[in-house]
Amino acid sequence: MxxxxxxxxxxxxxxxxxxxxxxxxxxxxxxxxxxxxxxxxxxxxxxxxxxxxxxxxxxxxxxxxxxxxxxxxxxxxxxxxxxxxxxxxxxxxxxxxxxxxxxxxxxxxxxxxxxxxxxxxxxxxxxxxxxxxxxxxxxxxxLDERWYADTVPPTLETTPVAWIGKLDGHKRWRAAADLLDRIAAAQPGVTPLLVGGYTAPVSEVEALTTKLATSRALGSARWLPRVDYDLMPGLYSAIAANGGLTVSTTTDESFGMSVAEALVRECPVIAPAVGALPEILPEEALYPPGDWADAANRARRALTDSGFRAALLSTAPLVRERTxxxxxxxxxxxxxxxxxxxxxxx
Structure with missing residues (x-):
């Protein structure tokens, strides 16, 4: 057929x-x-x-x-x-x-x-x-077989807190930059990481680079406009293995692929309670939409509380089966x- x-x-x-x-x-x-x-x-x-x-x-x-x-x-x-x-x-x-x-x-x-x-x-x-x-x-x-392949994550001298998405209003990258700024300012040793934006308009790229250059807490941030898809499973594993997590600031999600990818690689996620995300994330991971203080508090707790990190990953087996x-x-x-x-x- x-x-x-x-x-x-x-x-x-x-x-x-x-x-x-x-x-x-x-x-x-x-x-x-x-x-x-x-x-x-x-x-x-x-x-x-x-x-x-x-x-x-x-x-x-x-x-x-x-x-x-x-x-x-x-x-x-x-x-x-x-x-x-x-x-x-x-x-x-x-x-x-x-x-x-x-x-x-x-x-x-x-x-x-x-x-x-x-x-x-x-x-x-x-x-x-x-x-x-x-x-x-x-x-x-x-998710195909590459997401279940074993990797050996590198040991980093820092703890990555990552946001992954397009530089657009739907993913709310500006809110993400502010959230990463808030987390990094309150948590020494954190390196903010933004992944995405390869096809973004020049105006959005200029706005992002200006934000990174003018924020003290984001001075150590890393922006990766594009990561080859074959490397993404290893990236999530490296974030998790070094005590980090990913954060989402999306306005809506039909499924939440980057969230599912993170969970399959045992990388904790903090995300808004929007769209289909409550179908794949535990309650502990979900903050009220637009409540950036709550999002930052959950992220900081995930960086320091091993029991909370485990709770954030409680739906990972379900996500592996479903995906x-x-x-x-x-x-x-x-x-x-x-x-x-x-x-x-x-």
Whole structure:
């Protein structure tokens, strides 16, 4: 069976990384193809010929037609929906929804009716159901084998407290910088670490570097605009092994992939009680949205209280089970059965 995934951005992180995580197990069962509108380093992570860039409407239409897919999965990318129609609407259409932002508005303007809708959490199932969409199935995000490989973390002379995300309003990087500033000022020996921003606008990069240069507590901070995905499991392990943790300042999350990644690598997380995060984090890890003093207090406690650190990791076994690739594969196979249009997909 040919399954074609279509998404806007081939950027490390988020949906693109999720497609890469799925690939190994999914490709053992299905013939997988991936189309992007633009590439920022992800295409090369797939085997040759699996992923490609379709930068224009015409290229997207031609690529879908040439692929002759049995199933087309369009992920938060309306441009691929019109291309699928112009290509003759081949195969079953599955609409996969990850976004929680204003980008959801496209769902109220659909010119096509998908055979099925997929999302990544019970939170998102309820959110989409409230919009009158159906049928909806949950296929959780997954992590591939590299996340379970043993590493030997280096011993550092400092304790990292990390924030990982895009330099945008949704992830609230400015609030994150202020939070790291507060933690570092109150806790000697902490090195703030910000990871992300490789594709950020120049204005956001300038704002971040100005913040780092003008804050005394952030003077020792490190900013890594991009970390190769293969190195991310080791990064989380190094943070954890040196007594550190990660903090999140997001406004909403459909699943919370960076949170799940941290937990799988035994790295404690402090995060706001928003979106799907309460589905994967214990109560101890969750602060009221916008309560930065509470967030800082939890983070400082995680740096000094071993019992509290253990409590923060209490849901790690659940997250490992839920994010296992075989779990996602079984859920996706069930979706294909439900959305089948012909015996080819049955």
């Amino acid at each position: 040919k399954v074609l995934f279509c998404y806007r951005y081939g950027v490390i992180g988020g949906v693109s990384t999720q497609l890469l995580n799925r690939y190994t197990h999914f490709s053992a069962e299905f013939e997988i193809g991936v189309l992007y509108e633009s590439d920022h380093g992800m295409v090369a992570h797939f085997p040759p010929g699996v992923a490609r860039v379709t930068a224009t409407d015409e290229a997207r239409e031609a690529a879908i037609r040439d692929a002759a897919p049995d199933v087309v999965v369009v992920i938060d990318s309306p441009g691929f929906l019109t291309a699928w129609q112009r290509a003759g609407s081949p195969g079953s259409l599955i609409l996969e929804v990850h976004t929680t932002t204003a980008n959801l508005s496209y769902l109220g303007e659909l010119a096509v009716e998908p055979d099925h809708i997929v999302t990544v959490s019970e939170y998102m199932r309820a959110k989409l159901g409230a919009l009158g969409l159906s049928p909806i199935s949950v296929v959780p995000n997954c 296992h690739t075989e779990y996602a594969l079984a859920a996706f196979a069930n979706v294909l059965q439900r959305s089948a249009k012909s015996s080819k997909v049955a």
